Amino acid sequence: MNDLELDRIDRAILSAVQADGRIPNARLAETVGLSETPCARRLKRLEQEGYIERYRAMLSREALGLGVVAFVYVRFAVHDRALADRFEREVLAIARILSCHNVSGSADYILQVVARDLDDYGTFMRDELRCLPGVTSVESSLSLREVKANGGLPVP
Template structure:
């Protein structure tokens, strides 16, 4: 179903679940102005149609002792599909790399990385990131303060 086929109620369900993925069906139905059975049917349809990718908990970096967030521009000297595929596979296996995007512009990839502190980040850069397939240079931008975290996708 194309996004244009989502009505106001579908969008309200998706918005409510982006704010609280553990919301009970009863509370969700009340929030969007439906009775429970039609709400459950709509929710199941939204899941089956792929609008809801998965449910997850958002963990606290602070509570887990991950005080450093870095955005890293990764560059390759040679653009070889085999090397890029190996790089992407290895990146997916490293938990401290939260996201990886293949981008246009001066870099080939942008990574979001977490670390306990600057020493931990430096060790990771030296021992792991710089040794990944294809990597010839990296440039880090350290987050000084998070202004907005993942707030969900726009539904308008």
Template sequence: MKLDKTDRAILMKIQSDGRATNASLADAVGLSETPCARRLKRLESEGFIEGYQAVLSRSALQIGVVAFANVRFGVHDRKLSDQFEREVQGIPRIVSCHNISGTADYLLQVVAKDLEDYGAFIRDVLRALPGVTSVESVLSLREVKRYGGLPLL
């Protein structure tokens, strides 16, 4: 399915405000409510919209550390990688995980209350995951740009 200008406008609007009413969405993209609702349903059913979620405040939740962990494996075995990926899915403080190229095998974004909490997580959880032989952490000092949605290329 090819996206037209109106489809793109709808996607951009709901990325910035997932709770926008159909009326405000229709107004923002220059449609009446019924055609706008139909387009939104079509975009959902065709998989352009995977879901809706709230953006939570790290400070209100007392999450003081955002870290990026480069994880390396000693042995590159498909079963071990699959097991690692399954286990990562069940660890809430790992907010993203990417299988990457380069000197590391995976890049994880991890959140913690403080450095002590992060250190315990690395020691007790991350290093205990299947296949992990080393972890190198990079700590975020300040977030300059937060995820604000995908660009429509």
């Protein structure tokens, strides 16, 4: 994929479906200034070319009772590829870990974690996170207020 392949209308389509994945084709076509059939063809091409990976619903943390968001800095004492692979596989299976990034700097990984409350978070840390393969230390930063979430990717 090369963003030089995207024209103004492709970019407008990507922006619109990123904001509302369930936008009806008729409204999408009107928004981007096309008739419905060419708009549907372009959307299909953008999907097939991999610009759109998937569609999904954004759930409400509040409605689900997940009041705590934490960013967890995970460190390893031993940097072994097999150990890191095991850690990553286990992280993928834990639903309350929303994201995991292998990073440079003082931490090896940064995780975004949700929990019902601080007691739930403490139990998760003690019983699950600290027990993951390779983990020698963890440091948490709790979100006090979410300013921006899942803003979507910039469409150049």
